[in-house]
Amino acid sequence: MVCASPAYLERHGTPRAPQDLARHNCLTTSDFAMTWEYTGPDGKPGSVRVAGRYACDNWEVLREWALAGLGVALKSTWDVRRHLEDGSLCRCAPDIPSAPTGHLRGVPPSSLPAGEDRAFIEFLAESFGPEPYWDSRPRIETRIKGRLLSDIVC
Numbered sequence: 001m002v003c004a005s006p007a008y009l010e011r012h013g014t015p016r017a018p019q020d021l022a023r024h025n026c027l028t029t030s031d032f033a034m035t036w037e038y039t040g041p042d043g044k045p046g047s048v049r050v051a052g053r054y055a056c057d058n059w060e061v062l063r064e065w066a067l068a069g070l071g072v073a074l075k076s077t078w079d080v081r082r083h084l085e086d087g088s089l090c091r092c093a094p095d096i097p098s099a100p101t102g103h104l105r106g107v108p109p110s111s112l113p114a115g116e117d118r119a120f121i122e123f124l125a126e127s128f129g130p131e132p133y134w135d136s137r138p139r140i141e142t143r144i145k146g147r148l149l150s151d152i153v154c
Contacts, residue, residue: 001074002015002074003073003089004066005066005088008066008069016093022051024071027065027070032055034051054070063083067089
């Protein structure tokens with residue numbers, strides 16, 4: 001999602017459409033200018049070229065810059081959920097649908113006993129499925145022989 005601090009949005013206005021992002025200081029990951037991709041309401045992919053004064057390849061730093069009011073960031077909900085809930089970041093450009101989703105391949109850890117790999121894959125499917133656990137409440141808890149799977153994996 002595209003997000004920024006309330007202070008930044010108060011000073012610079014809130015981008016409402018992908019093209020609006022070209023007029024904002026976007027916090028980028030690899031270069032001072034880059035392309036942000038999204039999926040439009042019609043399901044077709046789109047992109048917008050953004051630029052900004054700050055670039056960093058560390059996603060945590062980009063989040064902190066957004067919190068400090070330095071610009072607009074493209075972040076995953078799992079990374080900024082707490083800040084959205086407490087109001088220190090706001091989702092902006094609500095008309096910009098989600099970025100394209102990627103694929104996740106699950107390989108059970110070798111520490112799982114034989115036959116329990118299916119439970120691990122089911123845990124991944126539940127956690128990272130259409131609605132990831134960080135976007136839903138309560139948190140999904142999957143157990144294998146009485147132990148939380150997240151305790152086994154982590």
